[in-house]
Amino acid sequence: xxxxxxxxxxxxxxxxxxxxxxVLEKTNPNGVTVENYYKNGAxxxxxxTSVYSMLKANNxxxxxxxxxxxxxxxxxxxxxxxxxxxxxxxxxxxxxxxxSVMGTVWLAYYRLIHRANSVVDNxxxxxxxxxADKARLLAEARFLRAYAYYELVSMWGGVxxxxxxxLTVDGSLPRSTDAEVYAYVVAELKEIQDQLPATYNAxxxxxxxxxxxxxxxxxxxxxxxxxxxxxxxxxxxxDSNLYAxxxxxxxxxxxxxxxxxxxxxxxxxxxxxxxxxxDGDGNGATAGTETVRTQEYSAIGWRNVIPSNGLLNxxxxxxxxxxxxxxxxxxxxxxxxxxxxxxxSTLTDGQQNxxxxxxxxxxxxxxxxxxxxxxxMNESFLTGGINQxxxxxxxxxxxxxxxxxxxxxxxxxxxYLNMTRARKSVSMPAYPTAKYPVTTKDQVFAAIMxxxxxxxxxxxxxxxxxLRWRKNGKLKTEPIAxxxxxxxxxxxxxxxxxDNNAKIDAKDQNPGY
Numbered sequence: 302x303x304x305x306x307x308x309x310x311x312x313x314x315x316x317x318x319x320x321x322x323x324v325l326e327k328t329n330p331n332g333v334t335v336e337n338y339y340k341n342g343a344x345x346x347x348x349x350t351s352v353y354s355m356l357k358a359n360n361x362x363x364x365x366x367x368x369x370x371x372x373x374x375x376x377x378x379x380x381x382x383x384x385x386x387x388x389x390x391x392x393x394x395x396x397x398x399x400x401s402v403m404g405t406v407w408l409a410y411y412r413l414i415h416r417a418n419s420v421v422d423n424x425x426x427x428x429x430x431x432x433a434d435k436a437r438l439l440a441e442a443r444f445l446r447a448y449a450y451y452e453l454v455s456m457w458g459g460v461x462x463x464x465x466x467x468l469t470v471d472g473s474l475p476r477s478t479d480a481e482v483y484a485y486v487v488a489e490l491k492e493i494q495d496q497l498p499a500t501y502n503a504x505x506x507x508x509x510x511x512x513x514x515x516x517x518x519x520x521x522x523x524x525x526x527x528x529x530x531x532x533x534x535x536x537x538x539x540d541s542n543l544y545a546x547x548x549x550x551x552x553x554x555x556x557x558x559x560x561x562x563x564x565x566x567x568x569x570x571x572x573x574x575x576x577x578x579x580d581g582d583g584n585g586a587t588a589g590t591e592t593v594r595t596q597e598y599s600a601i602g603w604r605n606v607i608p609s610n611g612l613l614n615x616x617x618x619x620x621x622x623x624x625x626x627x628x629x630x631x632x633x634x635x636x637x638x639x640x641x642x643x644x645x646s647t648l649t650d651g652q653q654n655x656x657x658x659x660x661x662x663x664x665x666x667x668x669x670x671x672x673x674x675x676x677x678m679n680e681s682f683l684t685g686g687i688n689q690x691x692x693x694x695x696x697x698x699x700x701x702x703x704x705x706x707x708x709x710x711x712x713x714x715x716x717y718l719n720m721t722r723a724r725k726s727v728s729m730p731a732y733p734t735a736k737y738p739v740t741t742k743d744q745v746f747a748a749i750m751x752x753x754x755x756x757x758x759x760x761x762x763x764x765x766x767x768l769r770w771r772k773n774g775k776l777k778t779e780p781i782a783x784x785x786x787x788x789x790x791x792x793x794x795x796x797x798x799x800d801n802n803a804k805i806d807a808k809d810q811n812p813g814y
């Protein structure tokens with residue numbers, strides 16, 4: 302049943318500044334400030350909802366977030382000349398500290414952190430709800446804050462670490478080390494796990510669960526190359542018996558099959574008649590809460606990005622003998638001549654604006670099918686209400702394969718690796734295959750890289766995988782064509798942060814920028 306967290310009315314979560322002039326010391330007694338808010342459980346709930354609203358806003362998951370991740374991976378190519386310059390810079394590696402997409406995501410995550418800190422720090426007066434409910438709400442805010450810091454540290458390295466609500470304009474902080482940020486995130490996620498429920502009722506689906514905190518902690522450990530601790534957290538998710546692979550691969554991207562048994566954490570959107578909320582912070586009680594993803598990527602939408610040739614050629618396809626085309630190839634992309642709109646329409650080359658792809662030596666038009674409303678609609682330019690799946694059980698399984706391989710347990714790694722291939726709608730031959738033998742650790746890792754790429758393509762995971770593998774010395778070849786060592790390992794600290802933060806200057810910038 303769809304719809305969980307309804308967008309709260311806009312909250313004034315900014316800082317209240319003091320001034321020496323008496324005339325400016327007067328305040329509106331009816332105004333809402335952080336200091337006179339959070340008096341009861343209803344206000345605490347609204348405060349937590351405002352943090353979720355920030356996550357799902359235009360400046361994060363509804364738009365800029367997926368662009369930042371996807372365009373820094375090798376899963377994407379430009380759909381044509383219509384791709385805006387700041388996005389194309391990320392795709393080509395020509396971005397600098399002034400890149401607007403990057404700067405927007407940075408600022409949005411800090412706004413999310415600021416909201417979460419205000420909730421946590423100002424919650425002491427709330428006493429009219431059960432202690433367990435209050436602890437759960439605060440754990441949700443802390444989960445979202447930890448998620449924001451994980452995203453920041455994995456892409457930028459050490460960042461300013463605000464653990465508390467900032468009270469004055471002099472409250473800026475310098476960069477912490479990446480080790481300090483990771484340690485904080487680990488401590489937070491360990492502490493809140495038991496304060497989060499394993500599941501919610503239908504009205505509250507989309508809130509952070511214990512499994513989401515465990516899966517996020519596993520991601521954090523893997524990003525640091527700590528495979529033993531990652532395994533511990535992954536097994537908590539795996540052994541909970543709350544999650545399983547859905548039979549139909551496509552059920553992970555459709556509106557009708559949200560919050561299925563494979564979903565661990567997803568950001569909730571819902572149809573609002575095509576009314577998209579362009580407010581960067583997600584403010585507005587009556588604003589549309591759709592995502593622009595389907596419009597940006599769809600074959601008959603803007604088609605700003607398309608699958609890269611490298612990704613398309615990564616999928617196993619029938620060539621000779623007993624080889625089989627991976628069904629996820631057809632499920633992930635639209636091809637000219639394919640039916641859509643509940644089978645009532647046929648896709649043509651002319652409908653697919655922009656560039657072609659080269660697949661196994663053949664030039665053709667290929668577009669993204671994942672998260673596209675075209676499966677049930679015939680309109681070209683649509684925002685939509687398909688939930689964005691952030692974590693799903695297939696990632697848990699493939700991460701277990703990776704950590705077992707790193708810990709020397711090759712047979713167990715292969716067992717996990719074959720589980721996603723055995724999904725009923727996929728049913729691919731088990732490893733080893735002719736192309737992917739799995740006798741040695743390196744061979745198993747090559748199969749893991751392949752399986753993660755085809756299973757999780759276009760899901761904002763490939764960029765993070767590359768960052769992790771590169772950082773931990775796992776890459777045999779560099780997958781990003783433009784990559785320059787001592788530059789592209791991290792994004793540059795946004796120029797707006799350098800200009801506005803008195804504790805950061807040019808010498809604190811990441812290498813190469």
